[in-house]
Amino acid sequence: MSNVHDAQILISICTYNEKENIQRLLPMIREALPAAHIMVVDDNSPDGTANVVRELSQFDQHIELFLRLNKEGLGAAQLASFRKACESSFDFLINMDADFSHHPRYLPSLIAAMETADVVIGSRYVPGGGVQGWPWTRQLMSFLVNLYSRTLLGIQARDTSGAYRCYRLETLRQVPLDQVRSRGYAFQEEILFRLVRAGARVVEVPILFEDRQHGQSKINWKVALVALWDMFCVATERLRR
Ligand SMILES: Nc1nc2c(ncn2[C@@H]2O[C@H](COP(=O)(O)OP(=O)(O)O)[C@@H](O)[C@H]2O)c(=O)[nH]1
Numbered sequence: 749m750s751n752v753h754d755a756q757i758l759i760s761i762c763t764y765n766e767k768e769n770i771q772r773l774l775p776m777i778r779e780a781l782p783a784a785h786i787m788v789v790d791d792n793s794p795d796g797t798a799n800v801v802r803e804l805s806q807f808d809q810h811i812e813l814f815l816r817l818n819k820e821g822l823g824a825a826q827l828a829s830f831r832k833a834c835e836s837s838f839d840f841l842i843n844m845d846a847d848f849s850h851h852p853r854y855l856p857s858l859i860a861a862m863e864t865a866d867v868v869i870g871s872r873y874v875p876g877g878g879v880q881g882w883p884w885t886r887q888l889m890s891f892l893v894n895l896y897s898r899t900l901l902g903i904q905a906r907d908t909s910g911a912y913r914c915y916r917l918e919t920l921r922q923v924p925l926d927q928v929r930s931r932g933y934a935f936q937e938e939i940l941f942r943l944v945r946a947g948a949r950v951v952e953v954p955i956l957f958e959d960r961q962h963g964q965s966k967i968n969w970k971v972a973l974v975a976l977w978d979m980f981c982v983a984t985e986r987l988r989r
């Protein structure tokens with residue numbers, strides 16, 4: 749790969765009950781990045797998300813369904829897709845949510861910023877970025893989680909919990925994925941922590957995060973508490989060093 753424009757790109761999208769969203773999202777991504785390969789990582793969603801992806805993949809060889817048997821958490825699904833990506837010959841891995849909170853309009857700016865980065869975060873918390881449609885309770889939760897993770901894990905980035913990211917696979921391959929403990933929402937912070945430790949250059953580009961278009965969020969208080977605990981456990985690793 750001589751520059752970012754030649755990069756072979758894999759886009760990974762984890763889904764659980766995202767039938768309506770994925771149906772509309774995939775064609776928009778194809779339009780934004782016609783050469784990218786898209787992998788939808790579905791945990792056997794009861795709403796039939798996998799069937800929608802399977803149908804679309806029949807007409808587009810760049811759309812792939814990675815069907816998992818059970819719902820094991822967002823981190824587990826992402827970890828499985830990261831393993832696949834590391835074993836592949838792609839140059840960049842882009843991760844995004846299926847619910848339009850991570851709009852495809854930002855894909856070009858994510859890729860352009862890879863010129864000087866190993867990880868680019870589509871960030872809500874840098875100038876020009878923001879959040880639209882979330883209640884104040886959810887905004888406060890996100891602010892506190894970011895503060896907690898930056899303090900505990902020593903990460904400099906402003907948006908440590910955002911999952912809309914582009915990873916340089918050459919760098920990601922240096923991270924021992926077997927050591928990743930988070931199977932839930934702390935996966936974003938943990939993988940960032942491990943990448944920074946491996947020497948990754950992190951750049952943030954602004955995005956406007958809009959609340960999901962269809963369906964419901966899978967986050968709840970239990971999932972959130974597990975994430976806080978996971979980050980605490982990862983932080984003890986930092987203290988031990
Ligand atoms: N495969 C898989 N995807 C999940 C799981 N939990 C959440 N997701 C997906 O991860 C993305 C983010 O989840 P979401 O519920 O929107 O979280 P929020 O944006 O923080 O409210 C969406 O595309 C979900 O469908 C899971 O357990 N397995």
Ligand SMILES: [Mg+2]
Pocket residue numbers: 845847849960965
């Ligand atoms: Mg969402």
